[in-house]
Amino acid sequence: xxxxxFLTAAAGAAAAAATGVATGCGNLHSNDxxxxxxxxxxxxxxxxxxSRAVDVFVQRTGYxxxxxxxxxxxxxxxxxxxxxxxxxPDVFYLEPPRTMAYVTNGVLADLSExxxxxxxxxxxxxxxxxxxxxxxxxxxxxGPLYAMxxxxxxxxxxxxxxxxxxxxxxxxxxDVPLDWDEFLARCTALTGDRDGDGTTDAWGTSVNIGxxxxxxxxxxxxxxxxxxxxxxxxxxxxxxxxxxxxVDLREKHGVTPSINETEGLDGYQRWLRGQIGFFPVxxxxxxxxxxxxxxxDLCPYPAGATGTSATNIGSLGIGVSATSRRPDRAAELAxxxxxxxxAQAIIVGEGQTIPNTxxxxxxxxxxxxxxxxxxxxxxxxxxxxxxxxxxxxxYTPEWLDAFYTNLQPVLEGRQDVGEYLEATQPVMQGFxxxxxxQLRIDQKAxx
Amino acid sequence: xxxxxSTSTLTAPGRGDGAAPRRRPGRGRLTRPERIWGRIFxxxxxxxxxxxxxxxxxxxLYAAFTHWNGLSSPVxxxxxxxxxxxxxxxxxxxxxxxxxxMLGIPIGLAVSLALALALNRRMPGRTAFRVIYxxxxxxxxxAISILWQWALNGDFGLVNQLLASVxxxxxxxxxxxxxxxxxxxxxxxxxxIGFSMLLYLAALQSIPRTLLEAxxxxxxxxxxxxxxxxxxxxxxxxxxxxxxxxxxxxxxxxEINIMTPxxxxxxxxxxxxxxxxxxxxxxxxxGYATAMSLVLGLMIFAVTAFQFYLNxxxxxxxx
Numbered sequence: 115x116x117x118x119x120f121l122t123a124a125a126g127a128a129a130a131a132a133t134g135v136a137t138g139c140g141n142l143h144s145n146d147x148x149x150x151x152x153x154x155x156x157x158x159x160x161x162x163x164x165s166r167a168v169d170v171f172v173q174r175t176g177y178x179x180x181x182x183x184x185x186x187x188x189x190x191x192x193x194x195x196x197x198x199x200x201x202x203p204d205v206f207y208l209e210p211p212r213t214m215a216y217v218t219n220g221v222l223a224d225l226s227e228x229x230x231x232x233x234x235x236x237x238x239x240x241x242x243x244x245x246x247x248x249x250x251x252x253x254x255x256x257g258p259l260y261a262m263x264x265x266x267x268x269x270x271x272x273x274x275x276x277x278x279x280x281x282x283x284x285x286x287x288x289d290v291p292l293d294w295d296e297f298l299a300r301c302t303a304l305t306g307d308r309d310g311d312g313t314t315d316a317w318g319t320s321v322n323i324g325x326x327x328x329x330x331x332x333x334x335x336x337x338x339x340x341x342x343x344x345x346x347x348x349x350x351x352x353x354x355x356x357x358x359x360x361v362d363l364r365e366k367h368g369v370t371p372s373i374n375e376t377e378g379l380d381g382y383q384r385w386l387r388g389q390i391g392f393f394p395v396x397x398x399x400x401x402x403x404x405x406x407x408x409x410x411d412l413c414p415y416p417a418g419a420t421g422t423s424a425t426n427i428g429s430l431g432i433g434v435s436a437t438s439r440r441p442d443r444a445a446e447l448a449x450x451x452x453x454x455x456x457a458q459a460i461i462v463g464e465g466q467t468i469p470n471t472x473x474x475x476x477x478x479x480x481x482x483x484x485x486x487x488x489x490x491x492x493x494x495x496x497x498x499x500x501x502x503x504x505x506x507x508x509y510t511p512e513w514l515d516a517f518y519t520n521l522q523p524v525l526e527g528r529q530d531v532g533e534y535l536e537a538t539q540p541v542m543q544g545f546x547x548x549x550x551x552q553l554r555i556d557q558k559a560x561x
Numbered sequence: 562x563x564x565x566x567s568t569s570t571l572t573a574p575g576r577g578d579g580a581a582p583r584r585r586p587g588r589g590r591l592t593r594p595e596r597i598w599g600r601i602f603x604x605x606x607x608x609x610x611x612x613x614x615x616x617x618x619x620x621x622l623y624a625a626f627t628h629w630n631g632l633s634s635p636v637x638x639x640x641x642x643x644x645x646x647x648x649x650x651x652x653x654x655x656x657x658x659x660x661x662x663m664l665g666i667p668i669g670l671a672v673s674l675a676l677a678l679a680l681n682r683r684m685p686g687r688t689a690f691r692v693i694y695x696x697x698x699x700x701x702x703x704a705i706s707i708l709w710q711w712a713l714n715g716d717f718g719l720v721n722q723l724l725a726s727v728x729x730x731x732x733x734x735x736x737x738x739x740x741x742x743x744x745x746x747x748x749x750x751x752x753x754i755g756f757s758m759l760l761y762l763a764a765l766q767s768i769p770r771t772l773l774e775a776x777x778x779x780x781x782x783x784x785x786x787x788x789x790x791x792x793x794x795x796x797x798x799x800x801x802x803x804x805x806x807x808x809x810x811x812x813x814x815x816e817i818n819i820m821t822p823x824x825x826x827x828x829x830x831x832x833x834x835x836x837x838x839x840x841x842x843x844x845x846x847x848g849y850a851t852a853m854s855l856v857l858g859l860m861i862f863a864v865t866a867f868q869f870y871l872n873x874x875x876x877x878x879x880x
Contacts, residue, residue, distance in 0.1 A: 191842050198631050198847075215845055219632035374715050374733055512844045515823075519651075522738070522826045552845075555628050559636045 146178070147439040150447060153182040153196070153203035155189035159401070160466060167457040171450050177443050197221055200437070204444040208261045208431035210246055210506035216433065217249045218509075218556045222260040223434040228445035229259060235453050238471040240266055240496050246506065247431045251557070253343070254507045261431030262452035265397075265467040268495035269325060269425045271415045272395030272486065276408035277304065277316060277388060286392075286413040288488045291333075291423040294359060297392075297416035301369035304391035318369035319392040320381025321360050323525060324518060326394060328426045328503065330356040334418030338504040338514065339546070346546055348517065349539040356418060357524070358531045365527035373526055396428070397492065401465045404485055412491035414499075427500040468492045509553040513545035625855045629848035631841070642852035652853060654828050655836035658742065659811060662832065665746040665753075666806040670799065673754045677761035691762070695755035702752075706819035709748040710735065713820075720747075735821055738829040745816065745830055757802050764798040765791070800872050804865055811861050814838065833857055 154164055161183040168179050182203060184192050190209065196202055202221060216222045229236050236244075243263030250257025278285045283303045286292055292300065301318020308316050321327075331337065336352035339345060347353065364370040371384060385393040388408045395403065395412055403410060414423035432448040434441055451457055453471050462469050462478065468489075469475040479489045505511035517538060523529040591599065625642060627635030646652050680691055697705060712719040713734035721731030734744035768791060776786045814834045817825070824831030824839070831839075833853065841850030 194631060194842050215630065215632060219630065221632055373736065379716070510844055518823065520827045522736070552628070552630065555636060556630060556633060559628075560633055 148443075149178040149180055150205060150438075150440060150444055151180045151182060151203040152447060153184070153189075153193065153206040155184050155186045155207055157186075163461055163466070164451070167451055167460045168447070170456055170460065171447055171454075175443075175446070177447075179447065202435040202437055204435050204438040204440065205447050206433055206435070207264060208247070208433035210429055210431060210502065211508075211511040213247060213249055213254060213260060213431070213506070214509045214553065215556070217260050218251070218553060218560060220436050220560055221433075223436045223438065223441050223445070224258040224260060225262065225434060225445050225448065226258045228442060229449065232446070232449055234446075234449045235455075235471060235473075236262075236449055238473050239263060239453050240470065240472065242266070242427070242496060242500070242502075243429060243470070246429055246502055247433075261433040262448045263470060264430040264432045264452060265461075265470055266496050267396055267398060267428035268468065268492045268500050269329075269394055269396050269428060270412045270491050270495055271329075271392060271425070272410050272412045273392050274385070274388060274390065274408050274410055277391050280308070281306065281316065281391075283391070285411075288411070288413055288491065291414040291417040291421075293421070294416055294418055298363070298367060298369065301363065301391065302367060305369045314368075316389050317371055317384070317391065319363065320370045320376065320384060320390050321363060322381060322394065323360065323521065325426075327357070327360065328501070329415040329424050330360055330418060332424035332501060333415060333420055333422060334359075335420050339508070343504070343507050344546070344550070346513065346539050346542040348542065349535045352419065354532050354535055357535070359418070361525060361527060361531060364525075395486065397468050398466050400485070404465070409485065411486045412488040414491065414494075423499055425495055425500055426503050427496060429502070429506075468496070508546060508549055510545070510549035513542045513549060516542045516545050621851045621855065624848055625852035627848045629851070630845040631847040632845065635848060638848070642849045643856075645849060646852060646856065651828060651831070651836060652833075655824075655831045655833045658828075658830060659813065659832045659834075661742050662745055662749065662813060663807060663810040665749040666803060666810060668746065669750040669753050669757060669806070670802055672750060673757035674761050674795070676754065676758045677765055680758070681762060681765045691759070694758055697752045698755035698759075700752075702815045703819060705748070705752055706816045709744075709751075710820050713744050713748075735830075736826055738826045741821060741825045741830045745820070748816065748820075749810075749813075753806070760798050760802065761795065764795050768794045796872075796875065800868070804868055807864055807868075808861055811857060 152168060154161070156164070165181055165183070168181060171177070172179055189207065193203075193206060208216065208222070213222070240263065243266045244259060245255050246263065247261035248255055248257050248259050273286060275285060281304050283300055286300070298318075304316060304318040305314060306316055307314055331353050334352045334356040336350050336354075336356055337347055340347055364372065370376075371379075371381060376384075379387075381390060381393065384390050386402075386406060388406070392413075395410060415425050417423050432451055434444040434448055438444045451461075455471075455474065458470055458474055461467060462474065465484075469478050475493055479493055481489075503514075505514040508514075520538070521534070524531055524534045624635055626637060626639060628638045628641070629635035676694060680687055680694075713721075715721065715731070715733030715736060718731070718734070720734065724731040732740040734740045772790050772794070773786055776790050781789065812834050813832045817830055817832050817835045818838075821830040824835065834857070837850045837853045837857070840846045840853070
């Protein structure tokens with residue numbers, strides 16, 4: 115009898131396991147079609163902030179929302195796996211370089227009709243942010259809207275006011291960008307040994323090549339691709355001059371920490387310790403920067419040959435799954451997080467992002483009790499001179515990655531800039547062409 | 562209980578002599594209910610294998626010949642992926658990196674054998690040493706990777722500080738193309754040494770003392786005894802460690818992704834599995850990634866088969 119009971123229990127367990135496998139345990143869809151799933155990523159603080167905003171949505175609408183949050187480095191793989199397994203969450207963060215692929219392959223729902231019907235102030239969202247998620251089947255920027263911008267991240271330049279005072283250097287103007295010669299002169303004046311121990315402990319700037327090269331290239335009249343985004347244009351004199359300027363800042367003029375010095379303590383850490391004069395000040399860093407021992411403010415990026423400043427704008431979208439069983443509710447959640455005043459108050463209140471709506475931003479800029487004083491610079495970037503990183507506008511981002519793969523010898527001054535760009539352009543072009551070929555294949559497969 | 566020579570009989574528990582049912586020839590020694598229960602018991606692993614190993618394998622055989630982005634259905638593309646692979650410099654580079662990193666296998670085996678020999682003697686603190694050497698083997702790869710990232714830091718890293726204490730200026734390990742692979746080999750050896758050492762220790766302790774004594778009586782010195790008795794007797798363990806080392810080395814991923822998340826300076830540390838992951842999940846080329854996985858699988862199979870062949874030629878028995 116005991117044996118029979120044991121066997122029955124074992125068979126039951128096996129059957130339960132098999133059923134679990136067959137029904138797909140861990141599916142990101144809720145079994146209840148009325149329960150929305152929202153998948154997003156970020157730091158612990160950011161996850162907390164968005165969870166609170168979702169709570170407000172739940173209270174207001176009565177809809178149920180299951181939250182799935184991951185760390186930033188796991189997000190892309192987890193979302194991709196969910197899509198592969200036909201369990202795409204109803205609402206999810208969308209990385210802009212994925213927009214074209216997700217739309218072409220039917221992953222994203224068209225939000226246009228929901229935007230038309232809503233009472234939420236979608237029109238108040240930054241137009242550039244909305245345009246980033248429009249896609250007409252060929253080009254980003256036109257056509258139906260496939261996601262709401264969760265935020266816009268203007269990558270502004272900034273400076274350490276305390277270090278400038280200490281070194282007796284004139285601070286930059288908040289409206290007029292320095293030209294490259296002026297910028298170099300300020301950086302030279304800021305670089306030195308403050309404590310007299312024989313080693314340099316203050317530098318003019320520290321260039322994060324992946325994030326900042328865009329500013330130097332664009333402001334010098336260069337670009338990554340042509341207007342149609344079909345031809346890679348890194349082999350132009352303007353591009354080469356910009357890259358050479360960045361290399362020279364370290365290798366020739368020594369106004370940034372050396373490769374070894376940044377390996378030991380990177381530019382970001384040195385900025386936090388007050389050792390760097392000019393450094394990027396992005397909105398998501400403001401919470402931390404406000405706790406530092408020095409004062410800082412924003413200024414325009416130095417301008418190259420064009421005489422105008424340039425920089426990039428980061429963004430994440432909030433997309434809705436094309437297979438959502440409640441796309442209306444899912445779209446409402448996406449729009450709510452993007453522009454509802456109460457949700458925005460929670461999200462912006464933590465200081466990790468600039469307001470997503472223009473009316474809110476107009477008031478936010480006037481708040482002078484918290485750093486930075488010159489918040490207008492963020493607004494200028496979003497409304498005037500900021501651009502999106504070019505791999506957000508192409509079918510696959512691989513072509514841009516190829517630029518950085520073998521860049522190290524150039525940054526260390528061991529390889530000629532022109533030679534490198536000439537050799538790299540065909541490689542990048544190959545990847546860009548492959549991406550568009552993939553677009554054609556996917557369009558055909560999904561037509 | 563009785564048994565016949567022509568057919569088997571089985572006495573059910575609790576039944577008396579002669580109560581055993583006769584069964585038809587060719588039906589084995591099990592009763593029908595036992596056969597059913599047997600099938601129920603083997604069903605989970607069989608279903609598991611079919612669902613999680615066989616089905617993906619068969620699908621990947623097909624997917625390798627398709628354009629597949631992981632978002633929509635695969636589109637058959639013939640040999641396109643393999644043609645792309647043959648001209649893909651990064652594929653060959655990552656394959657070369659993977660092979661280079663396997664230099665750590667013989668180094669690790671030599672070091673772990675030396676340690677096993679040392680710890681096979683009676684000495685104070687022997688158990689503590691064994692535990693210490695084995696600790697990296699049970700630690701998380703992520704934790705070890707971060708630890709070594711710090712240790713290999715160009716300016717403040719422990720490794721360079723140790724080198725500086727003997728007057729050597731250490732390189733910027735993870736930022737220089739020339740040094741990134743040796744750095745990863747050092748870390749790999751350190752991580753795997755405990756496991757290999759433990760197996761060698763067990764194997765050393767199972768060598769019959771009579772063989773060593775016989776060799777000694779024949780006039781063999783310590784080195785000859787080691788070379789002609791110990792090493793041959795350790796061959797099965799060495800074979801096992803080499804095979805599992807190569808299979809594991811070919812699949813190296815986590816360390817690379819944590820320590821050099823962009824594939825290292827000039828793609829110097831990108832392993833083949835890291836590149837497959839990057840192509841599949843970052844660049845939405847799952848068809849191409851699957852084709853590369855297939856090639857990698859065939860390579861591992863070929864190398865392992867060759868090792869088995871070599872091993873079978875060197876089989877010896879102790880009479």
